[in-house]
Amino acid sequence: MGGDSEAGPVPDASNGVAAALAAQRTPEELVAKSIAPVKKQYLRPPPLRPCSKDQNDAVPEGSAKSSTVVKEKKSKRQLKRERREVQKSPLGICPEVAKRGDVTRCPYKDKCRYSHDIEAYKAQKPEDIEGECPFMAVDEPCPYGLSCRFMGTHKDGVADGDVNAHRRNSEINGLSKNVQKLLWKNKVKFTKADAKLKALGLMGHAKSKTVATSKENGSVSKDCDVTDGNGCSEFPCNTDDKLEETAEIKEDGCVDETFPSDEMDLSAEVKEEGGANDTFPSEESRPSKKARSVFEEEFVTGEADDGGASAAGKVVGKTCLQPEPEAAANVECLENDKILKTHPREKKIIDFREKLYLAPLTTVGNLPFRRVCKGLGADITCGEMAMCTNLLQGQASEWALLRRHSSEDLFGVQICGAYPDTVAHTVELIEQECTVDFIDINMGCPIDIVVNKGAGSALLTKPMRMKGIVQAASGTVDIPMTVKVRTAYFEGKNRIDSLIADMGNWGASAVTIHGRSRQQRYSKLADWEYVYQCAKKAPDSLQVLGNGDVFSYVDWNKHKVECPQLSSCMIARGALIKPWIFTEIKEQRHWDITSGERFNILKDYVRCGLEHWGSDTKGVETTRRFLLEWLSYTCRYVPVGLLDVIPQRLSWRPPTYFGRDDLETLMASDSAADWVRLSEMLLGKVPDGFTFAPKHKSNAYDRAENG
Structure with a gap:
């Protein structure tokens, strides 16, 4: 695997072996080899992916393409200085000002470490995400006000009253x-x-x-x-x-x-x-x-x-x-x-x-x-x-x-x-x-x-x-x-x-x-x-x-x-x-769940995540990170209707396969780039320079490598 690191895109090794075996052997033989017995009409060859020096390493080294993924570890002092710089910028608007849209509501006045420039914040704020604010859906005032990424769906603009009541x-x-x-x-x-x-x-x-x-x-x-x-x-x-x-x-x-x-x-x-x-x-x-x-x-x-x-x-x-x-x-x-x-x-x-x-x-x-x-x-x-x-x-x-x-x-x-x-x-x-x-x-x-x-x-x-x-x-x-x-x-x-x-x-x-x-x-x-x-x-x-x-x-x-x-x-x-x-x-049944039903479960998770971590930019990106970690597990599920032998076992390795529709195929992918695409369907486009590497495997996403 290391010798092919400079040869360009290569098929995914583990799924490639599983797909080859699945096409040649009976379901019973596949089960004995701990490979999910997917029906042959749904099998497909493994996708071509850019390979790294060592695909088994959680942090690839020596690869030019991985330079955007592997970042130098910053000290606490550096991180603290960066947080201070963000706070002083227009995007670092004071939470109290953002909640009410009123500069006079901040108790620290001119001594506040955050920005109070509402117009400058509105000019630089990322565009709103499609969908409804999760707090509006439950008829509660949004505690994030101007900083909410769903500000356009607020019924009465910036809320007044007890904006933290929902969380309490x-x-x-x-x-x-x-x-x-x-x-x-x-x-x-x-x-x-x-x-x-x-x-x-x-x-x-x-x-x-x-x-x-x-x-x-x-x-x-x-x-x-x-x-x-x-x-x-x-x-x-x-x-x-x-x-x-x-x-x-x-x-x-x-x-x-x-x-x-x-x-x-x-x-x-x-x-x-x-x-x-x-x-x-x-x-x-x-x-x-x-x-x-x-x-x-x-x-x-x-x-x-x-x-x-x-x-x-x-x-x-x-x-x-x-x-x-x-x-x-x-x-x-x-x-x-x-x-x-x-x-x-x-x-x-x-x-x-x-x-x-x-x-x-x-x-x-x-x-x-x-x-x-x-x-x-x-x-x-x-x-x-x-x-x-x-x-x-x-x-x-x-x-x-x-x-x-x-x-x-x-x-x-x-x-x-x-x-x-x-x-x-x-x-x-x-x-x-x-x-x-x-x-x-x-x-x-x-x-x-x-x-x-x-x-x-x-x-x-x-x-x-x-x-x-x-x-x-x-x-x-x-x-x-x-x-x-x-x-x-x-x-x-x-x-x-x-x-x-x-x-x-x-x-x-x-x-x-x-x-x-x-x-x-x-x-x-x-x-x-x-x-x-x-x-x-x-x-x-x-x-x-x-x-x-x-x-x-x-x-x-x-x-x-x-x-x-x-x-x-x-x-x-x-x-x-x-x-x-x-x-x-x-x-007491095997649920042959559709891709639409699975996507609705992801929607519920995102809604709960935004209520928990917040509907501002920080909360959206935190929700995205945890969603991606979860998607790194859900891709291992094989729909009941695609299996020759049911139920699926936890130890089975799924081969690469086509789903019954495009969304099911996307959900079956073990590529982090596809997980990011799913997150963009729910939480909007990722920020510039976004990277992601799940903790339990080396499969990672970075903008330069996956476009």
């Missing part, structure tokens, strides 16, 4: 500015979580052996983890890496429009404040900063006078042998109020039985997508995975993942953390700030950046830490706790069956088992036999859900019949490729 009525779970500022300054106290952690002996991450060594030597052990104020053993100085790896567009999707641009600078100040405590000998020598006691305050202020090591030795002795007065009072109150506190089995229970559960899906499983799935029959929805440390730092982009729409009547959030104190603090904060029906703890994420921090599927190698996390979280709040796991960390070394009987006693209400190991990622087929084995070993009080390769009502029925002990099945990639799978399961 339809979406909840936003982080208040006051709490966010306290999180930035590390001043939030977690009394319930800390009391539970003390009762369980989980206040720190270090083991007692490390504490004993520190007491004897009076020095800091090199192997001792030092916690930051959020209870994480290693403060993630590179938390932006996670955001960049999952999706840079997540920052654009932030719903908190008032979030200051210097957020990371404030976070850096918090880190510097926490750096003074790095000389502590162990976690057990001090509680989390958020629950700092009077005794600990005295130690911190007197640390320089006593020489650090000797003072640290005093704290180790006093912390281990003599509980702090405030903490002891908390524990005593906890013991005295046990009669009033609900037993784990008496907590609210979420009944997952027979309900269709849309899995938490990173990037694509956003609020607009969940609204679409709810309309197509999903019963339970869950937000995208959020990192505990980022939530505790008050990152608005992470808190945006917890937002809930009013249509989501049974809704949970998924969090991911490496330590009991981190997770316990997070669930207490979520209980205080959000309205959720359950909290799911991710212990199966296979992404390297998550695993390397000791979270996700890394916890599968540490069952005692799994126990501590579930016990601390379930004991801190009354919200039901669920757990998402994989079969094991290494393939062939399954271990969840040995833990399943205890998870209910730890406090989990339900556990979802993805039938693959971390080592497998998403390769091979899910091991449903092992999922059945775990479900049969689980106690009656613990609901077990299966996950992996559910792509039709036939798969759903098969799992329910073969293992009645399963409460339900979680649907993930199957919903990304065909979100109407929920309708198929409820109606």
Whole structure:
């Protein structure tokens, strides 16, 4: 493939092989090769495409044509300077002025960082997009006023009255500015979580052996983890890496429009404040900063006078042998109020039985997508995975993942953390700030950046830490706790069956088992036999859900019949490729959906996206980015009427084929240029210099290469 990089356009390799095989072999032979058996009259040769140096690389290098796609990574300072320049230009009109069309409505007057020149903005504003403003469709005033890309459809021009009423009525779970500022300054106290952690002996991450060594030597052990104020053993100085790896567009999707641009600078100040405590000998020598006691305050202020090591030795002795007065009072109150506190089995229970559960899906499983799935029959929805440390730092982009729409009547959030104190603090904060029906703890994420921090599927190698996390979280709040796991960390070394009987006693209400190991990622087929084995070993009080390769009502029925002990099945990639799978399961039929019906689903998504991210230029382009990410999955769907064997399997590779009409052919394309054309049918022409590369494959779009 690399040797042909300068030979000009070449056929798409994977689809070309699939198409050649499909034309020569029987449907049964194609199924055995995991190729979708498309009827021969619809097959076509693979299209010619400009090839890059290495089509398997997500970021092609050394290719002149890819120079417009591969851009030099800009520093935060450069990005901030560019944002300032846009704000000062006529296109950076003040949001308050744009809402009302009145310069006098801005409270900052001449000191405002944005432009107030309405006429200059109108002269440079991009032309309106065809269609109706999504807010006008629900008889609500548009909160974007002059900046709305559908301004021509506004009935009364610029709205007057409460322009933010629609969002407040339809979406909840936003982080208040006051709490966010306290999180930035590390001043939030977690009394319930800390009391539970003390009762369980989980206040720190270090083991007692490390504490004993520190007491004897009076020095800091090199192997001792030092916690930051959020209870994480290693403060993630590179938390932006996670955001960049999952999706840079997540920052654009932030719903908190008032979030200051210097957020990371404030976070850096918090880190510097926490750096003074790095000389502590162990976690057990001090509680989390958020629950700092009077005794600990005295130690911190007197640390320089006593020489650090000797003072640290005093704290180790006093912390281990003599509980702090405030903490002891908390524990005593906890013991005295046990009669009033609900037993784990008496907590609210979420009944997952027979309900269709849309899995938490990173990037694509956003609020607009969940609204679409709810309309197509999903019963339970869950937000995208959020990192505990980022939530505790008050990152608005992470808190945006917890937002809930009013249509989501049974809704949970998924969090991911490496330590009991981190997770316990997070669930207490979520209980205080959000309205959720359950909290799911991710212990199966296979992404390297998550695993390397000791979270996700890394916890599968540490069952005692799994126990501590579930016990601390379930004991801190009354919200039901669920757990998402994989079969094991290494393939062939399954271990969840040995833990399943205890998870209910730890406090989990339900556990979802993805039938693959971390080592497998998403390769091979899910091991449903092992999922059945775990479900049969689980106690009656613990609901077990299966996950992996559910792509039709036939798969759903098969799992329910073969293992009645399963409460339900979680649907993930199957919903990304065909979100109407929920309708198929409820109606027990294979829906031969037309291209027009599929396009209407895309229209619904765009409408929900514009309501969520905004109908101004930024909101339109954010909606476009997330739409393109979703289209990179939907192209894998093969219509029922085109298949020789039904239903389609998730592991099948579709060959290149013609649809029954031009729109269906366009939707079947795996070219990013065709996905962009679909987005232009819904959101207007892309801006000059627009580029797009889906995160999960190398197929990319750039103007120079695709015209």
